[in-house]
Amino acid sequence: MTTQPDYSKIYTHAPEQHPNLILGSLQLLFWMFFRPTAFKNHLQRIEPRLLKSKTQNHKSIQWKNPNLLRLLIQLFLILPILVKFGAILFVLILGKSLDKVILGAIYDLLGGIFAALIVGIIFSLLESKFSNDNSSILSGIGCGITYGALTALITSLVGSNMIQNNSLILIVLAIIGMNITTNIPRHGLSLIILFFISLMLAYLMWETWTLSPVSVDFQYQRVRLQRRIIFYSNLGLFSSIGLWLPLITYPFQAIWNNIIYEIDKDKTTTQATLLRYNSVFWDELQYLKFKNLQDYILLVAKRNRLEADAAIEYLINSPLRWVGQAIKIELDAIYLEKCTSLEDISNAYDELIISEAEGSASIVIRIFNRTSEDVKTHLNYSTNYRKRLVLKTVLENLDKNLQDLSRSQHKYAPRFYPIARKWRDIISNHIEQLAKETELRQEIDSPYIIGVPLTLQQQIFIGRDDIGSRIEQLLLDRRRPPLLLYGQKRMGKTSLLNNLGKLLHNSIIQMFVDLQGTPSKAKDSTGFLYNLARGMINSAKLQSALTLPPLTRETLENDPFTNFDEWLDKVEETLEQNTALLMLDEFEALDKAISKGRFDEEDVLGILRHLIQHRPKFKVLIAGSHTIEEYQRWASYLINVQVVKVSYLLEHEARQLIEHPIKDFKLRYEPDAVERILQLTRCHPFLVQLMCSELVALKNEQDPSVRRLATLADVEAAIPEALKAGSLFFADINNQVNTTGLEILRFIAAKGEKAVVSEKTMALEFQNTDYSNAMRLLLQRELIEEVNSRYCFQVELIRRWFEKSNI
Secondary structure (H helix, E strand, O other): OOOOOOHHHHOOOOOOOOOOHHHHHHHHHHHHHHOHHHHHHHHHHHOHHHHOOOOOOHHHOOOOOHHHHHHHHHHHHHHHHHHHHHHHHHHHHOOOOHHHHHHHHHHHHHHHHHHHHHHHHHHHHHHOOOOOOOOOHHHHHHHHHHHHHHHHHHHHHHOHHHOOOHHHHHHHHHHHHHHHHHHHHHHHHHHHHHHHHHHHHHHHHHHHHHHOOOOOOHHHHHHHHHHHHHHHHHHHHHHOHHHHHHHHHHHHHHHHHHHHHHHHHOOOOOOOOOHHHOHHHOOOOOOOOOOOHHHHHHHHHHHOHHHHHHHHHHHHOOOOHHHHHHHHHHHHHHHHHOOOOHHHHHHHHHHOOOOOOOOOOHHHHHHHHHHHHHHHHHOOOOOHHHHHHHHHHHHHHHHHHHHHHHHOOOOOHHHHHHHHHHHHHHHHHHHHHHHHHHHHHOOOOOOOOOOOOOOOOOOOOOOOHHHHHHHHHHHOOOOOOOEEEEOOOOOOHHHHHHOHHHOOOOOEEEEEEEOOOHHHHOOOHHHHHHHHHHHHHHHHHHHHOOOOOOOOHHHHHOOHHHHHHHHHHHHHHHHOOOEEEEEEEOHHHHHHHHHOOOOOHHHHHHHHHHHHHHOOOEEEEEEEOOOHHHOHHHHOOOOOOEEEEOOOOOHHHHHHHHHOOOOOOOOEEOHHHHHHHHHHHOOOHHHHHHHHHHHHHHHHOOOOOOOOEEOHHHHHHHHHHHHHHOHHHHHHHHHOOOHHHHHHHHHHHOOOOOOOEEHHHHHHHOOOOOHHHHHHHHHHOOOEEEOOOEEEEOOHHHHHHHHHHHO
């Protein structure tokens, strides 16, 4: 088996020089005129200090470096001799005298080398005017030597008197013309103007010469004027060499590129390609487009993706970046077309070449990236119902994107619209297949969601009408008090905030911001305000389809709080007659960030207080599992805060969640089974869903004849699995109380279900501990309750967990 070559060394801007002294010298000459980047990288590899800024002290260059000495020999000795030898052969072919050619060659070679040194120095000085560094002094000297050697050819043909000192100027102009070509959009117009002015001067001199009267000095004047005509003609020609040389070489390069393309088309997939010999990989100065380049690289990609990727990477880092981008986009399109299953779609995100922020195709690529990510999410769910729920949301979003693509004038829309259509059909067919499988197996779809907040798209959000009414009433209060949505962990605070729009009037625009996310993780106040604004913008768009004015990070850089306040002015204008409800979830995360010193307390909390007191269109609601009294710093900023407590579901809400969580729910319950779930959970929203989820899983394992009726025995059988599945929730209780509190919980749990323990017994049992503070914290966390001076667990399922932990 043959090993693959290292294509990164073939398609590179820093190729290795040929080890042969003569061939390597010719390679340097080629690089000077066609691959200046390769020549510069070669110098960088030999002696990096040659390419430092013009303030660099060149005395630090290691002139004894063997590779540097080799370079100097090639530039100052071998290249001039090789070029002179070529010039001699050419002149001999034209029939010139051998002795005169040799004598002239020696004279011109020495003079050319001397001139080359001057040209190199002049060029290195002039080059700093066109670039940001003082690099390529050796490039200027090397080019000067080559041009100096070529003067032998010119003088042999037209005579030295015709060029005299003008040759030095023309050489400098030619080198500058070659180098400026790499930035044609910036300098091309000036070169064209120079070219035509030069030709015009030459023409006017010719007209003057032809119309001037004959005189005694006619012959002298004629020779002198001839020099001027030649000089001014060449002035424009040499200074614009980088513009017209690619035009001359283009037809030959196009023919060559087409020949190797046709040869590769007829090759088998295992044979090496000739793509590396395409002119785009060895002529950097060619700015004209080649017809078959994209097709050529796509052909190679089908046979050897490694080589194609290396070629694309080369183009991306060259003036032909647009070609590389176009090929990458087409390769992505080809890959997306090949996705024939949901698994293929879910893997597409990791396989796409173009990122969302890259190039003009980013808008279209974003559609497929997001779709792929969302489809991958559905694989994380174990039930067909949850999978269908996710995929239906994906399908709705894809339908919207298809409508946008069909109306779009984007140049890539026609290419990607059929692919998006194909993906839609794949997802739609899979949803139907999941529904058929569920019906065929008579499985019960589980709509229950454990451990993550309920979103707008999930139908299972039930109840909380009383809390919604309380919040709306407080929002209408003229005193505009800030609100604290307080409740223990997993009581459904975030789910309520996500679905609060269902309970409030549509004139209230919800702006939900999760402070556990990027806002509190920002490194400074600028980052906090930027992420806060971004959360408000995204939430308003999602919850109310309201587009708020943008706020960039750059806008906040100089004066973050002033600019944020000015942005709020624009937001208020956008709100018109509506009211904004800024909902800050998990305020404890922000408090922790302030304690760590990432944000200034006065700045961050001060802007909240200012917003509450001076912006009537804004209402502020913070949510957390701690009271304001536990966070004293907040109490001084959120004056007259109104607490809205989120606790257990009402009994009728819990019954609905158990028996009718969604429309046409297949599972039916015996009355005793429902009562037992209520007893075990005390209508705790998380624990109700936990028990019901495990119950559905248990029933799906039973025979279809008894599968769709839940009994009391089924509920009891589901308890161990529920304790196991909810272990993270139960274990987190250990982090909410102190050591004495945990000992108290285990002590009460050991007494059994419905057991109560008197205060006297508790005091005796824990007399040598911090009993009072521990009991106060347990009551505050709603883990236990007092009934006639006796204490018991509030929730039986939590007692079961601590009873189990005693074993």
